[in-house]
Amino acid sequence: MKIHEYQAKSLLRAYKVPVPNGEVADTPEKARDIAKSLNKTSIVKAQIHAGGRGKGGGVKVAKTPDEAYEAAKKILGMQLITHQTGPEGIKVQKVLVEETSNIKKELYLGMVVDRARDKECVVFMASEAGGMEIEEVAKATPEKIIKCAVPPAVGFSPFEARKLAYGLGLGTDKSLSAQFANITKGLYELFVAKDASLVEINPLVLTAEGNLIAVDAKINFDDDGLFRNPDIKQLRDENEEDPLEVIAKNAGVNYIKLDGNIACMVNGAGLAMTTMDLIKMAGGEPANFLDVGGGASPDQIEKAFRILTADPNVKAILVNIFGGILRCDRVANGIIQAAKNIDMKLPMVIRLQGTNVDEGKKLLKESGLKFTVADGLYEAAEKVVALLK
Amino acid sequence: MAILLDKNSRIVVQGITGSEGTFHTRESVKFGTKVVAGVTPGKGGMDVDGIPVYNRVADAVEKQGANVAALYTPAAFSADAIIESIEAGIGLVVCMTEGIPVTDMIKVKQVLKTSKARMIGCNCPGITTPGVGKIGFMPSFIHKEGNVGVISRSGTLTYEAIWQLTNLGIGQTTSIGIGGDPIPGSGFVDLLVLYQKDPDTVALVMIGEIGGTAEEEAAEFIKSNLTKPVVSFIAGRTAPPGRRMGHAGAIISGGKGTADEKFKALEAAGVIVEKNPAEIGKRIQEILAKKKGKKK
Numbered sequence: 119m120k121i122h123e124y125q126a127k128s129l130l131r132a133y134k135v136p137v138p139n140g141e142v143a144d145t146p147e148k149a150r151d152i153a154k155s156l157n158k159t160s161i162v163k164a165q166i167h168a169g170g171r172g173k174g175g176g177v178k179v180a181k182t183p184d185e186a187y188e189a190a191k192k193i194l195g196m197q198l199i200t201h202q203t204g205p206e207g208i209k210v211q212k213v214l215v216e217e218t219s220n221i222k223k224e225l226y227l228g229m230v231v232d233r234a235r236d237k238e239c240v241v242f243m244a245s246e247a248g249g250m251e252i253e254e255v256a257k258a259t260p261e262k263i264i265k266c267a268v269p270p271a272v273g274f275s276p277f278e279a280r281k282l283a284y285g286l287g288l289g290t291d292k293s294l295s296a297q298f299a300n301i302t303k304g305l306y307e308l309f310v311a312k313d314a315s316l317v318e319i320n321p322l323v324l325t326a327e328g329n330l331i332a333v334d335a336k337i338n339f340d341d342d343g344l345f346r347n348p349d350i351k352q353l354r355d356e357n358e359e360d361p362l363e364v365i366a367k368n369a370g371v372n373y374i375k376l377d378g379n380i381a382c383m384v385n386g387a388g389l390a391m392t393t394m395d396l397i398k399m400a401g402g403e404p405a406n407f408l409d410v411g412g413g414a415s416p417d418q419i420e421k422a423f424r425i426l427t428a429d430p431n432v433k434a435i436l437v438n439i440f441g442g443i444l445r446c447d448r449v450a451n452g453i454i455q456a457a458k459n460i461d462m463k464l465p466m467v468i469r470l471q472g473t474n475v476d477e478g479k480k481l482l483k484e485s486g487l488k489f490t491v492a493d494g495l496y497e498a499a500e501k502v503v504a505l506l507k
Numbered sequence: 508m509a510i511l512l513d514k515n516s517r518i519v520v521q522g523i524t525g526s527e528g529t530f531h532t533r534e535s536v537k538f539g540t541k542v543v544a545g546v547t548p549g550k551g552g553m554d555v556d557g558i559p560v561y562n563r564v565a566d567a568v569e570k571q572g573a574n575v576a577a578l579y580t581p582a583a584f585s586a587d588a589i590i591e592s593i594e595a596g597i598g599l600v601v602c603m604t605e606g607i608p609v610t611d612m613i614k615v616k617q618v619l620k621t622s623k624a625r626m627i628g629c630n631c632p633g634i635t636t637p638g639v640g641k642i643g644f645m646p647s648f649i650h651k652e653g654n655v656g657v658i659s660r661s662g663t664l665t666y667e668a669i670w671q672l673t674n675l676g677i678g679q680t681t682s683i684g685i686g687g688d689p690i691p692g693s694g695f696v697d698l699l700v701l702y703q704k705d706p707d708t709v710a711l712v713m714i715g716e717i718g719g720t721a722e723e724e725a726a727e728f729i730k731s732n733l734t735k736p737v738v739s740f741i742a743g744r745t746a747p748p749g750r751r752m753g754h755a756g757a758i759i760s761g762g763k764g765t766a767d768e769k770f771k772a773l774e775a776a777g778v779i780v781e782k783n784p785a786e787i788g789k790r791i792q793e794i795l796a797k798k799k800g801k802k803k
Binding site: 253315391395 | 717757
């Protein structure tokens with residue numbers, strides 16, 4: 119799960135990681151008030167779940183409270199387009215207004231989980247090339263990235279903070295290395311306590327006054343850890359997600375919208391990805407990834423159909439089920455129920471295989487529903503692509 | 508012979524009194540699996556179809572000689588249940604549960620490193636050794652006894668591959684779903700070692716997914732250690748970067764973990780890469796036909 123910068127910064131504050139003073143605003147008036155109380159040059163930043171906000175016009179410096187008002191007025195409500203949002207952009211609903219810093223140097227500090235075999239642990243990554251995208255630094259100058267793996271049984275030790283600090287050129291300054299040690303300690307505690315999956319402080323700024331401060335912050339969380347972090351779970355902002363994906367999530371269906379016109383409904387994530395691959399291989403374009411899961415009921419299958427048919431790009435549907443826990447007769451009942459309750463005019467190819475397949479096929483046959491039957495995996499993809507020609 | 512699950516396996520089901528646990532235990536028993544005990548804390552003394560239920564795994568080990576654990580426990584309690592099994596001396600822990608936090612798996616891996624136990628999962632369909640038994644929920648009818656090993660990160664796609672083989676008259680030694688989580692208890696490499704040693708396994712199907720580096724690690728291992736032919740498919744060639752494709756582990760991040768990279772690494776290791784998953788069975792059939800030809 120992703121959260122906003124202002125939410126990430128308030129978490130950082132709670133873990134004693136210094137961040138600029140500031141507050142979030144949803145109106146230009148509120149932005150002006152915040153700027154007034156800061157009583158210095160402020161920066162107004164669009165709050166969306168995507169990077170590259172500055173280049174897209176979502177970040178503005180304001181010398182006075184009135185300038186903050188004007189900046190917020192421009193940014194709030196705009197469709198902000200960045201390299202991470204897709205061409206339609208994301209509507210800005212909130213801005214963060216905070217004080218600016220006297221930047222002497224920009225550093226990068228990040229944390230991820232290393233999932234490589236026998237190395238499983240949390241890893242710190244740091245670089246003197248702050249402000250840039252770490253992927254680009256990794257490609258161009260990998261030697262500039264310092265990594266530090268934290269042994270899970272021991273936890274984060276002061277020597278590791280020193281290792282990173284020396285690598286960043288902060289080690290010889292007593293004050294800076296102490297500040298840095300506190301920041302990394304706080305970040306590690308936050309990461310583990312809240313089941314984070316990624317933390318990025320980019321940039322971590324060294325100010326002219328000799329302070330380290332997190333000027334931008336991005337934190338992602340492990341969805342599977344949310345059940346024990348209700349405080350994090352309530353930071354979810356559904357406005358940032360595709361509306362169909364939100365409906366799917368609430369229905370317990372795993373759905374990701376794509377750009378094509380062939381919708382697919384599959385059980386199992388691996389088979390769902392494979393179905394997309396096969397559609398493409400057969401010369402078509404998948405409209406989505408959809409895994410109905412192992413315990414899908416006819417109601418859930420109906421909901422899945424509603425989600426698929428709500429996408430106006432969709433011109434045909436491919437149902438590909440290999441029943442294991444999920445029984446084919448249950449799937450067939452779901453399809454029949456959906457056809458009855460939704461006016462489904464789209465052509466459909468159905469491939470059923472696995473547990474109770476004969477019962478499932480019989481139900482579909484007797485329902486009078488119009489559809490094309492496929493037996494083979496690739497055959498199903500070819501048939502649905504052919505329907506569009 | 509087979510790997511992991513054989514005629515000496517005595518299974519304890521953790522979470523046996525839950526609906527999933529009871530249902531799949533029954534299916535396993537029907538398949539011929541030797542389920543000797545169940546564990547649900549607080550429900551010791553009960554039985555499920557005559558299978559005694561205990562409060563602790565240690566009791567199941569002591570009283571019924573359990574040596575394999577199958578877990579259908581809720582995600583929030585699974586790491587604890589896995590570690591309980593390992594501490595009780597269980598040699599093989601298979602966890603089907605989906606949704607276990609990554610930080611919990613980091614802990615479990617620490618415990619695994621200091622024990623002799625092996626773990627499969629989480630978030631996996633389990634293990635089947637046709638003729639011996641099954642743990643988990645692969646559909647029973649797709650399997651057939653034979654000489655091909657199947658190992659996969661996906662669930663349904665595993666059934667697909669097994670079913671193709673069976674339809675071609677090709678049986679399996681042991682089929683394993685290692686699960687779709689970012690940190691699995693066992694990776695491809697851990698299990699390829701076992702298949703290599705198993706005299707009955709003559710060829711392998713390996714099914715990977717986008718995300719992580721498990722397939723690249725496997726390629727590295729195969730190149731220098733595996734003498735048996737491997738047919739491989741990677742799901743998710745058309746998946747967009749940055750989106751988690753159902754499985755927590757299936758995500759392309761920072762341009763890493765793409766299907767094409769994995770195909771390339773496997774090809775370089777001498778693996779027979781098949782980009783059409785409907786053809787996996789046929790590739791194995793060709794390999795077996797060649798082997799037969801050589802023997803004559």
